[in-house]
Amino acid sequence: MLIYYLLILGELxxxxxxxxxxxxxxxxxxxxxxxxxxxxxxxxRSQQVGVDAAAYCSYYMRIGISDQxxxxxxxAPLYSIYNRLLYYLFPYEQAILVFNAIIVNSCxxxxxxxxxxxxxxxxxxxxxxxxxMNTFNGTRQYIACGLFLxxxxxxxxxxxxxxxxxxxxxxxxxxxxFVMLPIVLFVLMQRWTKGKSLFWGAGIIFxxxxxxxxxxxxxxxxxxxxxxxYRKYVEGLxxxxxEEAQGRNIYLTIFLSIFVVLGYFKFYxxxxxxxxxxxxxxxxxxxxxxxxxxxSISLGLLFASNTGMARIRExxxxxxxxxxxxxxxxxxxxxxxACFAVGSVLMVVMTIQLLDNYAGVVPYVFWR
Numbered sequence: 301m302l303i304y305y306l307l308i309l310g311e312l313x314x315x316x317x318x319x320x321x322x323x324x325x326x327x328x329x330x331x332x333x334x335x336x337x338x339x340x341x342x343x344x345r346s347q348q349v350g351v352d353a354a355a356y357c358s359y360y361m362r363i364g365i366s367d368q369x370x371x372x373x374x375x376a377p378l379y380s381i382y383n384r385l386l387y388y389l390f391p392y393e394q395a396i397l398v399f400n401a402i403i404v405n406s407c408x409x410x411x412x413x414x415x416x417x418x419x420x421x422x423x424x425x426x427x428x429x430x431x432x433m434n435t436f437n438g439t440r441q442y443i444a445c446g447l448f449l450x451x452x453x454x455x456x457x458x459x460x461x462x463x464x465x466x467x468x469x470x471x472x473x474x475x476x477x478f479v480m481l482p483i484v485l486f487v488l489m490q491r492w493t494k495g496k497s498l499f500w501g502a503g504i505i506f507x508x509x510x511x512x513x514x515x516x517x518x519x520x521x522x523x524x525x526x527x528x529x530y531r532k533y534v535e536g537l538x539x540x541x542x543e544e545a546q547g548r549n550i551y552l553t554i555f556l557s558i559f560v561v562l563g564y565f566k567f568y569x570x571x572x573x574x575x576x577x578x579x580x581x582x583x584x585x586x587x588x589x590x591x592x593x594x595x596s597i598s599l600g601l602l603f604a605s606n607t608g609m610a611r612i613r614e615x616x617x618x619x620x621x622x623x624x625x626x627x628x629x630x631x632x633x634x635x636x637x638a639c640f641a642v643g644s645v646l647m648v649v650m651t652i653q654l655l656d657n658y659a660g661v662v663p664y665v666f667w668r
Contacts, residue, residue, distance in 0.1 A: 345388030378472025407446025418625035434589035444474035
């Protein structure tokens with residue numbers, strides 16, 4: 301358990317690079333150093349660190365030698381091909397943990413680099429919000445999520461072809477990533493309305509979440525009928541969505557919901573006063589962050605004990621990595637003090653999750 305606190309300490313110590321480089325270069329150097337460190341720790345862990353780590357290694361070896369390798373992991377053609385090609389080069393179980401770690405941390409590192417003006421606190425939140433530890437378990441889901449986030453970045457930069465390719469790649473790794481498609485709509489809505497649709501969007505999200513909480517099983521069955529090719533995959537999700545979880549994230553969700561509400565007040569203030577001078581507001585990034593975090597909060601509150609919906613919520617939770625630092629910077633004059641206060645609360649929540657061994661990351665054992 302100690303290693304995760306040491307990683308946070310390491311992230312803070314590496315921020316010393318800002319003393320030696322110009323701001324823009326320091327940001328790049330800092331994030332490279334931090335995510336190399338995080339990748340090494342994730343890559344060279346034992347198979348017992350992370351609930352599904354041993355399963356990933358087992359699938360990797362089976363895909364490497366089977367003639368029917370496309371059928372071993374359901375509905376993940378690109379992931380299966382990637383495993384097969386990697387096996388030809390490195391026919392060792394640890395190889396898949398190493399390369400999965402490189403991919404997932406590269407994607408999240410790039411996301412923070414492109415979308416956060418406060419990379420130190422964003423990187424610390426990567427651990428405090430338990431996102432990093434969750435990648436040890438649901439690695440394939442987080443690879444898909446990371447690839448899709450990169451696609452969204454290209455979409456925001458109006459590089460449509462690249463965006464589509466990255467999103468298709470994400471679908472080829474984990475098809476549940478289709479639940480992130482509303483973020484594409486958020487980007488387009490912001491372009492069309494210049495952010496004026498934010499409150500309507502929030503109402504639709506909460507209303508849709510309420511409907512989903514009542515009819516999600518019927519919706520899954522409808523999708524199975526509409527997409528016969530994925531009928532077996534979708535029907536296989538139903539028991540997963542009916543499975544009861546322990547609801548251990550409810551306190552974190554309630555805490556984060558406070559900041560989402562504050563975000564709406566801040567956005568309303570900007571509209572009322574006409575002060576759209578902030579670059580994040582002008583570019584629509586604040587709008588997209590608010591919409592995505594609203595989805596995460598609404599699902600987290602309404603489906604606190606539902607395993608399947610908790611997984612869906614995790615596809616949207618990475619936006620808190622950029623949203624929290626930005627909101628604190630805009631709302632509080634003593635930014636560092638605010639980061640320390642919020643970080644302290646998140647540290648307590650992270651400690652509770654580690655003590656419960658959420659995602660199976662304790663004890664941490666190096667690969668031998």
